[in-house]
Amino acid sequence: MSDPLRTLLSAPPDLPVTAGLAELGEALRTRAVAVVHAPPGTGKTTLVPPAVADAVDGRVVVTQPSRIAARAAARRLAHLLGEPVGETVGYSVRGDRRSSRRTRVEVVTTGLLLRRIQRDPELAGVGAVVLDEVHERHLDADLTLALLVDIRANLRDDLALVAMSATIEAEKTAQLLGDAPVITVPGALHPVETVWCPLPPGRRRTDDRGITPAFHDHVAATVRRALAEHEGDVLVFVPGVAEVEATVRRLAGVDAAVHPLHGRLPGAEQDRALSEGPRRRVIISTAVAESSLTVPGVRVVVDAGFSREPRTDHRRGLGSLVTVAVSRAAAEQRAGRAGRLGPGAVLRCWSEAEHAHLAAHPEPEIATADLSAFALEVACWGSGDVGELALLDQPPVHALRAAREVLVELGAMTEDGRATPRGRVIAGVPADPRLARALIDGAGLVGARRAAEVVAMLSEDVRAPGGDLVAALRSLRGGRQAGLWRSQVARLKAIVEEAADDAGSLTDDVVVGLVVALAHPDRIARKRSGGSSYLMASGTGASFVPRDPGPLAGLEWLAVGDAERRPGQRDARIRAAAPITEDLALEAxxxxxxxxxxxxxxxxxxxxxxxxxxxxxxxxxxxxxxxxxxxxxxxxxxxxxxxxxxxxxxxxxxxxxxxxxxxxxxxxxxxxxxxxxxxxxxxxxxxxxxxxxxxxxxxxxxxxxxxxxxxxxxxxxxxxxxxxxxPERVQVPSGSTVRIDYSQEQPVLAVRLQEVFGWTDVPTLADGRVPLLLHLLSPAQRPAAVTADLESFWDNGYPGVRADLRGRYPKHSWPEDPRSAPATARTRRR
Structure with a gap:
């Protein structure tokens, strides 16, 4: 181990995780696998990687679920070593790498490690992998864990593997690693006061357009209350980028430095939000700050109570990020941010009664997300059966089938589940397979640069004004905070730079519409005749928000980039689209x-x-x-x-x-x-x-x-x-032929009683298997008796019928012995 890391371990910071480092080192030297179970704030992200480096040879690769968290973790550890990032400790994220040959600990995003594994399954030069925040159950993290288990079993039994979890998922993870030792580190949070701040009665938190302006106002008011009633910096949780920006706007003029924090910000602005300054801070963040990222100085949390999660309607091919109520487990993790430095407070923008009805835990992404990228990664890995992989949860069968159908349509997978050469090219693009296809095919039609621009835009959770993706693209080009988008454009353009970039004469309308259609051909939509709604190529109806249809409503053809269908609604709701012509629709x-x-x-x-x-x-x-x-x-x-x-x-x-x-x-x-x-x-x-x-x-x-x-x-x-x-009819003793009614369960012969005198047995049908059911009628054609056993009826039923009816019908025959009496269809003469 290098001297700076050894020096740090000899006199580590006073963090709870230090109590488990010796046990971790022993587990790695004897078993080469371990699970660290430690809540947020215990220092596991900071001190476990140096301890792992002390126990193994080679580079230690540490994963984080986001670019922000990866860069922040590397900076924190490098600061403790007294070195700049890129020496002993470095990081690699999409579009940004600070690492060198001297680097022993490299912090990366999970998606980046997944691509490295596909390129180099033996992970040459890597002595250990530390998977952080496995409890968050992101899809790429679940798959990376499974592939690493496969690598240890078949390629590298010397590769050390440590999984770190803040929840009881630790035991489940340990089983996947072959009953790995679990090192449990107790938390050290200070007391956190819970303040319930529900929206006033009569107002709604959400409507069909998402979070309501009234609730945005309420969140901002709650932040002002937090500033007035509590000490310390304030961390505010909202679900997405649009909500971050809406809250920042509403806090203009407060006596504090207000910083947005989300994954689309340039690195410098992320660093500014994470760094303490001379003024009190309010950090408005998405879920990136929930558990995997330390925000220093925070003593108060304001929680809007929502998160952005993937949901997919596999039958209709609709997948998107949707705003859902936060789980109780996530709410507790958010609240814990206020108790790391000392006693703190969490102000929750919902009621205690509503809290009791929240889901206990968030669902793992493998259960709710689109699985096309997952299925393609598995195919590229060469695993024919997903069930053979060491996954924490197996994917839903119908969702995996739908994903494979998409990949076959894209030409990325064969019918028997093998990755095609085109599929391997698509897998190499850091984007969803549909977007990768749009980049590859679109570059030859609209040029590499412009295809990359649209795909980079669609890769993010972009909320287009009025649903207009063309306007969103133009806004990105001129925006001051579009640095990350421009970096992604450059990376995507480089992938297809051999394509002719000579499509400058095409308008933005044409370019955006065609690339969106290439990515989602099933979402090409045409206006229905006589109405305002659309029919998508998939067969699903779609429409804009009636109260705010936007500039695209009424156009004949659309390429829909984002749509969601909520339970109970017939049509999907169009959230982002671009104009397209019929000719371009056929092209795409x-x-x-x-x-x-x-x-x-x-x-x-x-x-x-x-x-x-x-x-x-x-x-x-x-x-x-x-x-x-x-x-x-x-x-x-x-x-x-x-x-x-x-x-x-x-x-x-x-x-x-x-x-x-x-x-x-x-x-x-x-x-x-x-x-x-x-x-x-x-x-x-x-x-x-x-x-x-x-x-x-x-x-x-x-x-x-x-x-x-x-x-x-x-x-x-x-x-x-x-x-x-x-037979249709049967002849009765009177000589009449009477129609049989076969419409009943048992065939019925309705006949006047006097016409069957002399019968002792009921006729049978179907070679004697089924007796007729006799409806014996009075002279007025009303049922007097029902029987399939004449012998019993003559002895037991007939005397009562005779006594009842002969006074009313004296002209008809009512003999005492019906067996020997002549049958007749007529009345007697006087």
């Missing part, structure tokens, strides 16, 4: 262009059209003169399925035949056909046959001879026994 989404013959049932008739489509968007439609019979049958089947089999004309004969066939199917089974609604609907062509080909309207459908069609279902040679097994 040529693979979605189809020409299809469509036969449907609409308004009581068969409609056959040849449609030209861009995904779900209809470009043109012409009548189809001679549609295939199979397509007509399918259209009618769907119509009958939705509207019912009653669309056909069911004559008395057809209904009676169907009832007889249904009885035989239930009584005898095969080969007698199933004639239920479901069965007839499912296989229309087999029984309606060529009659369907002539159907063009409901009137044609009603002309079909359903009875004749049903006869075609009769099995051969059993058809010859239909009248024997299920």
């Amino acid at each position: 989404a040529g693979s979605m262009w189809t020409e299809a013959d469509e036969v449907t049932w609409s308004s009581g008739r068969v409609v056959a059209r040849r449609r030209t489509l861009l995904g779900a968007i209809e470009l043109s439609s012409v009548p189809l003169e001679d549609p295939p019979a199979e397509a007509v049958a399918e259209a009618i089947r769907q119509a009958i399925e939705s509207e019912g089999i009653a669309l056909l004309t069911w004559t008395t004969a057809a209904t009676a035949l169907r009832d007889r066939l249904d009885f035989l199917h239930r009584a005898l089974g095969d080969p007698w056909p199933d004639v239920s609604d479901e069965a007839l609907t499912e296989d229309l062509h087999s029984w309606l046959g060529p009659q369907l080909a002539r159907v063009r309207s409901a009137q044609d459908l009603r002309r079909i001879d359903v009875a004749a069609a049903l006869r075609g279902l009769l099995p051969w040679p059993q058809a010859g026994r239909l009248d024997e097994l299920a």
